[in-house]
Each structure stands twice: as structure tokens, then as C-alpha cells.
Amino acid sequence: MYKSLSFIFLFIPITLLAQSRLRPGQVYDEGDSIYAPAYGIKSVVPEGWMGMLPQGAEIFLLSSKKGKDAQIYVFADTATFEQLKMGWMQGLELSEGRMLKSDGNISTKGDRMHSGVVLTGGYNKAYTGYIEARCSEYGRCLQILLICPAAVLEEMKGELDKFLTGTSFVQPVLVSANAGFDWKLFLAGKHLVSYENVVGTKSVNELWLCPDGSFTSKLKRSGLVKGEIGNYKGRKKGTWETKSIGATGTLLLKFDKLPPVEVDLKIEEDKTYLNGRRHMALNATGCK
Incomplete structure (x- = not known):
């Protein structure tokens, strides 16, 4: 994760809140509700996408079902824009040797901040990235990282915007990670x-x-x-x-x-x- 920050995003399907939390490897289809109680974040898997928490990961992954070879990484943290900006400039390592960092053009408007991303360390040169964050009045921030072919970047940014716009913030609730473990x-x-x-x-x-x-x-x-x-x-x-x-x-x-x-x-x-x-x-x- 970011070298300066630690990200833990616990998702729970809204309809199963009292019964079970999202388990690694489980697939969530378009229209399925997702909820991160500790961060007070609610959203829905967008149309044309599928979501999953990969084994051993703490980042929720959205993959396009439209043949665009695009992926959106969703993670959250208790942070401020300034802290996130520092992390973006320092860089993010999603896998060993593969780095992503802001291209230096970071813009903020209202409760949202975004930047282009530079990919290094073995990424296909035809691919590019984009990152956007949205923060709530409760001190929690949702970050969305998009990686896709440069040819479809603008189209995929529109998809990302729909997901982020459809996300709502509520009062965070501390829930035991295994309270509903079956x-x-x-x-x-x-x-x-x-x-x-x-x-x-x-x-x-x-x-x-x-x-x-x-x-x-x-x-x-x-x-x-x-x-x-x-x-x-x-x-x-x-x-x-x-x-x-x-x-x-x-x-x-x-x-x-x-x-x-x-x-x-x-x-x-x-x-x-x-x-x-x-x-x-x-x-x-x-x-x-």
C-alpha cells in the first residue's frame, strides 16, 4: 500500500450485515450493494462491472465486463486530502516492483480530489492510470484507482465517476470484523x-x-x-x-x-x- 498510510477496507453486503462479512474470493455482480461500516461508506457495484476481494488482499477490485481490460481498485482510509496528496506523490506499490504515482497534476474541488497516474516497473506501455478520492465530513476518504488502456481512459473515467457519485457517506460504525462469521x-x-x-x-x-x-x-x-x-x-x-x-x-x-x-x-x-x-x-x- 502507500508507504506512508495503511489501508483496510472491510466491505459487508447491506442485506447480510448481521450475518456475514465479505469473504476473500467471493464475487459481487453489478447491482450488488456493498458497505464499509467502519468508514461509513455505502455503494453499489456498477452496471457492467463485477467486484471481488482477492485472497490475501485488503483492496476491493472492480473489473469491467465490457471487454475493456479495465480495473478499478477501491480502498479507504481515515485521512485528509493533504495526507492523501503526500501518499500519491510518494507512490503506491500494488505488486512487487510495480509502482504508481501521481503525475504531479493534483486538482481538488469540493469533497473530491483527482490526479493522473504514472505507471512504472513492468506495466504495459499502452496502459495508463487515474486516481480520485472523495472524503466525508466524518474524516473518512474513499480512493478509487483506475488502470486501463490509454485508448479507453476517458470512457473508463466516466464509469469511475458514476461509481464515486453513487457512493454515499454515513456515520461510521465500529463492527467486529468477525461478528457475523458463519x-x-x-x-x-x-x-x-x-x-x-x-x-x-x-x-x-x-x-x-x-x-x-x-x-x-x-x-x-x-x-x-x-x-x-x-x-x-x-x-x-x-x-x-x-x-x-x-x-x-x-x-x-x-x-x-x-x-x-x-x-x-x-x-x-x-x-x-x-x-x-x-x-x-x-x-x-x-x-x-
Whole structure:
């Protein structure tokens, strides 16, 4: 992100505010509402565009569906125009070695500020950029970065303007990032693995949770099972269930021919913990 600023933009679909937050990889189509409660920003995915929060990213990405090869990066921050202007002049690194910075012509009018962008570090020479910000009375700013072929820049700036004009600001609300986290939705189809060390070179316990409610476990040590591992060691099968919503919860594992086991669940900074031990969440293969 900008070297001088930190950007975190948590989007939540308005209709699902009390149930779930936008998860990495989920696609939002044109007309879908998006909401950033911590910044008091509401908007809608524009016609002819699709939106997504890429895995491991903190910037919402809008991609044109009109074959224009244009992308709009949406991010927000608690800042002033002066702070944003400083960041624009210093530059933005969207990926390693690829820099974007203001061309020096920064204009401000009312609650909006914009500038042309210079692309360096491997960008196609046929492409160019444009950045615009809009700030609210609550001290929050929405920034929109456009990257597209120079031949369609003016057309895409019009699309960006529609999105920014259609965005509204409301009183920011502090919401726990995982307040509406749906554990059943998240765990279905996951392969959960704990490792012997932080490097992740040797697996200790593995758990495959299938969408149909069945599971397979492969346990070598205690951890997933509290206390002594006993008869739970090795490969076992059964069914699983959870009704938990929020940052913490409980997973019930009903083993075939063994007593059921309750597992404490926790998600923190997008990391998954079972009984307090970090587990990698991978896609489960072999589920029906």
C-alpha cells in the first residue's frame, strides 16, 4: 500500500450485515450493494462491472465486463486530502516492483480530489492510470484507482465517476470484523491441517470436513482431541456439525463407534484456530 498510510477496507453486503462479512474470493455482480461500516461508506457495484476481494488482499477490485481490460481498485482510509496528496506523490506499490504515482497534476474541488497516474516497473506501455478520492465530513476518504488502456481512459473515467457519485457517506460504525462469521459456511469443504512447527514441514493432525456433513480425521497427537488422544489416533470417520456465528464457536465431531468430541473454534486476523492451535484451512479433496 502507500508507504506512508495503511489501508483496510472491510466491505459487508447491506442485506447480510448481521450475518456475514465479505469473504476473500467471493464475487459481487453489478447491482450488488456493498458497505464499509467502519468508514461509513455505502455503494453499489456498477452496471457492467463485477467486484471481488482477492485472497490475501485488503483492496476491493472492480473489473469491467465490457471487454475493456479495465480495473478499478477501491480502498479507504481515515485521512485528509493533504495526507492523501503526500501518499500519491510518494507512490503506491500494488505488486512487487510495480509502482504508481501521481503525475504531479493534483486538482481538488469540493469533497473530491483527482490526479493522473504514472505507471512504472513492468506495466504495459499502452496502459495508463487515474486516481480520485472523495472524503466525508466524518474524516473518512474513499480512493478509487483506475488502470486501463490509454485508448479507453476517458470512457473508463466516466464509469469511475458514476461509481464515486453513487457512493454515499454515513456515520461510521465500529463492527467486529468477525461478528457475523458463519462457521458452517466456512468449514464446509475444508481440509484443516496443524503442523509440528511454524515452518509447516510436518503435519500433526488433519481433518477433512465435507459439505454433506461427513468428516475424516487423521490424528497423530492430542490437540484436536483434548487430553490423551487414545482411540482417536489414526484415520477415523464420522459426521460434523456447528451452528456457531462469530469470532469463536464450537465444532461437534461425532465419531463412528467413539464418543463425540467438541472442538473450540476461533478466527483471528483470518487465521483459523482449533482448540487454540493454528490450523491451515485448505480446500478438501475427495468430498462427494
